Structure formats: structure tokens, C-alpha cells
Amino acid sequence: MQLIEFKSLHKKFKEDLILENINFSINKGEIVGIIGPNGIGKSTTLSLITGLSKASEGQVIYYDEKDFKKKLGYVPQSNALYDNLTGFDNLSFYYDILGVKGNKKEIINKIGKYLDIEKHLDKKVSKYSGGMKRKLDIAAALLNNPEILIMDEPTAGLDIVTRNSIASLIKDLNKEGKTVIFTSHYVSEMKNLCDKIILLKDKKIIFQGSIKELNNEYPEIKSIEEIYLYLYS
């Protein structure tokens, strides 16, 4: 079942063209990875999906537009946390502005437990490690039990252990029926995770499909990491 579709989409910032003729669709229950080096337009693509940005030309079609915002969980690129407050207070703020129903304490503790940060919720965020902050950010996005989870570089700057733990989390969330769309420049973590990957280069999509399809397109290259290097170097 189709969820979102980009049709002949162009995005400009003032006079600069950022994205050109973008066409792709995302189905319900998929894990979609948008890949490319820094500054290629990955975050812009995500902000077009969330509606934070508007297309300059073309359109974004939401097949289930009713209450689309309410179904979204969003993890921005920079940590959306206030360091002087505790983890619990940060989650409590998002609980309030998202209009989540149910017992606040119970919901926050449950999500904390799910992400393995429950014990740290009463500490100030300034004392959190980078990985814990990222998990807290994801926890904030999960408060309203979203159907679609959009994450902008969720693993950027993290050590390999934390990156793996976030990758497993994405898998678990997907098993629960959530559609996950995320950006990354760590191509190796997409390998066993994504149903679909979208490769951006020179403002355009140069590939979209499964990892298998990507491998088939470049049969002479052994690994996905090498394909990435071949495409972007």
C-alpha cells in the first residue's frame, strides 16, 4: 500500500536548485534509507516528506492525508533536547505538545525501558553520552506511537556499538508495523536493514530499489561499500 509519492519534484532555496525532478514512492511498512554524502539534499528530502518544507515545483502526494502529522514521529538531525533539563522533563515536554493521551509517567517510563535509558531519565541531559542523547531523541519521537518514523542521520557521530543498537531498534520498530524512513552516509548499515534505498547525487536520484537490485546493477563490483565509493568518488 502506497503511503507517500514524490512526483517530478524540484526544490530551490532562493535561486539555488537543491533537488531536481525527484520521483519515488514509499509503501507502508517499509524501511527506506536515503543515502548520499553530506550536503546532497537528504535532509531536504525528509523535510519535504514531513511538510516542514514545501516543493518549489511538482508535488508530494500523501495517500492517507488525514491526520498525517499525527501519524509522524520525527527525529531531527541535531538533538532536539534541552541539556539543562532531565531526560524525563524533555520527554514530558514533547508528551505535552504532541497531545499524547494516557498516563504520562507510565508512557515515558515504558518508552525509556524500551530504549534502555529508563535508569537515566532523572539525570540532566548534559550528563548523557552522545548515544544516550540520540536514544532520548528517538524516545521523544515515539511518544505518540507514530505509524511513520522519520529519522535524519540517527547514527551520525556515534560509535559502532550504538549504531548497531539503533539499527536493531529500527528493525524492531518495523516489525511492529511502523514505516521507517531515515537518512545516513554510513552505507554499510543499510545493507541488512533497508527494504529500499534511494541514492542521491548531483541533485537527482541515481538509484532507487533494494540492495539486491543495486548489486545486480553493478555486478562487477563486489560489495555495496565499493559501489558507494565508485558512485561518489
Next chain:
Amino acid sequence: MLSIFKWKMKIFYSNRILILILFIIPILIFSIASPSLKITSNPKINVSIIDEDKTDLSKEYVKKLQNDDRIITTNLSYSEAVKEIEKNNISGILIVKKGFSEKIQEADNNQLLELIYPKDNYYFRSLSDIFVQHYFKDLTVNRNINYVMDNFEIERELYEKEYYQQYNNLNKDLYEFQFITREISGGESEANLFNEKNLLLYRYLFGVVFLIAYILILIQSIETKIDNKGIREKIILSRVTFPQFYLGNLLGGVVPIFLILVVQTFIFSLVSDAVFKIELLIYILLFSLGVGLLSNFIVKVFKNSRNIYLIIPYYIIIIWIFGNILVNLDFLSLVNIKGNILPGASTIEAITGIMMNFNIITIPLIVREISLTFIMIVLVTLMEYKEFKNATN
């Protein structure tokens, strides 16, 4: 709106050290200074008046002084009055000089009055304003009206109206009357002085306290600003609308400052002779709103600065030039502006006045404050809206 407000309040109170400084330092200043602020004796000035002129005009003038609440007048001869000064029973002698009435009629302002006071009583000289300000204004206006009436055919009512207006605007002229001042050796007159010293101290202390408030509200605005793109994006994607976000953000900055200042002024009233009245709340709210908006504005202007804290020294200079809070540098007179043009500064005058039981609240003062606050509201709303809109481009 409530969730944004609650969040801002939490951020505000999470910075314990800043709250401690914001709250404790002004109270400490007042507590340390409070012993010298207590009015220990009769706050009125005790003066012996000698009318050498003995005309209707001089008698009228003496009568007005006798009716003034701030002055206790006695009727003694010169030698008796000097003895009373030595005994510390009176602060000085005011002589209405012979020819007083005649000189007034001739528009000659020289040597109308003579003030005699003990050498160490330097406050007495500054109090000469009390003898001039109110009475000579009427005399001057009448004198000029009479003069014009005698020489020209002009409608009196219209002329009076114009003259009153003119003299209301030109208070400075009223101080041009010249006294003869003479110091004599005598007793120390500290005990029975009018509380001019306290007035001055109060003004300076309030000046310092509110200057600290200005700076700390700015620091607090820097600390609680939502400059994190992620937080802003998440707020936009939530159920919060722009008006809710704007109001929550504004109130979240203003209310904590308001509460702190209310508690502070209440404590000041306990440790000193300052009075706490309910109407103070309105002025403190207006002050918090004005300064909160100003800080918000400054933070938005300098949001891209690498170290936004570097603006603080410049901010103090701006307060000095445009606020006239501690020192009246009178820069604004160069561009023909009287008073201050800094949000919050006019309300400091009003708050200080109310706490000292001294009525200095005027309509222009309130109008100026409300106008400045309104300008700030417009500017900050536009800037906030632009930021909110930019995130959704």
C-alpha cells in the same frame, strides 16, 4: 501554549546559579543598605522664616511654605534662629528679602531669598529647590500674565492657557531664581533633615537592582532561547500553533522575572522603609514585559553571534545612554528627546516612586512605556514569525 510556557519556566528555574544571583544579590544589596535607609527621626525640614518684605506677595509666599507638609516653619528673630541652629533644633533660616515683591513685579530674579544653614548641612542647599519649585512657578506665570495684560489687549483666558503650557514645559527656567546662600557655624543638623538623603540612596539602590534585573533577564533570554533547529522543527510538527508558541514563549520569559521582582520588592519593603502597594504589581508586570521583550529582541538580532554573551557590556552602555537609570548622561537631549527611550526604564521611576511613597507617576511616563512595549511587541512578533515561517519553507 501552556506546555511551551511550562517548559520555558522549567528551563528558567533549572539554572539555579543564575536564579540565585538574580534573586539574592538585589536582596543582599538592600539588606546591607537598609540600616541607613531607615527614617530615624522627623523626616520634615525645620526652618525659621523671616519675612523682611512684609507685602501681600511675600505673605502669600510664606503662607504657602507653612502649608507645605515637608516643612515645619517657626517664627523667630534672626539671633534666636541662629541659637536654635546651634542647639540643633532647626536646620536653617530662610529670609524673604526686602524688595521681594517689587523684584518679582520687575522680573528681577536676583537675591529674592537668603538661605542660612550650618556648614556641614550640605543637603540644605539641594533642598533650595523646594523653596523655588512650586511657588515661583505661580508667581512667574502671574507676573507675566499681569505684565502682558497691562500692556497688550489679549484675551486673558487664552493667554493664561498658553503661559501655563509654556511653563509646564520649561521647568528649567524656574530654577533661574537666585538665592543668597550663607553658611554659618552651628550644630550638626543631620537629625532633622528632610529625607533627601534616603531619597537619593533609594533611587541609586533601585537603579542598581533594576540594572541587575536588565542584565540577568538578558542572560536568561539567552539561556532559554529556542535556537535549536530540531526543537523548533518538532514544535512546528506538533499541535502547537504559532500564536500558542509565541504567547507561551513570551509568558515563559516574563512571568518568572515578574514573580522574582514581586518577591524582591516585597522583601525590600520589609527590610527598609519602602512601601509595598498592590499597584506595584501592574508596574512590575509592565517592566518585566518591556525588558523581557527587549532581551528577546536583542537575542534575536544577535542569534548568529559566536559568543552572544559578548553583547552584555554593550547592553550596559545602551542602558546608560537610553535608560538614564543610574546616571543621567543626557545624551538624548542632543536629539531633543527628554527622559529615556528604553523599555522598562520609565516603570523603574514609577516603581521607585510608589515604594518611596512619592508620587512621580505621570501620564506621559505611562504612555511612553506602553508605546515602547508596543513597538517591542511588533518587532519581536515579526521576527518570531519569520523564524517560525523559515522552518517551514
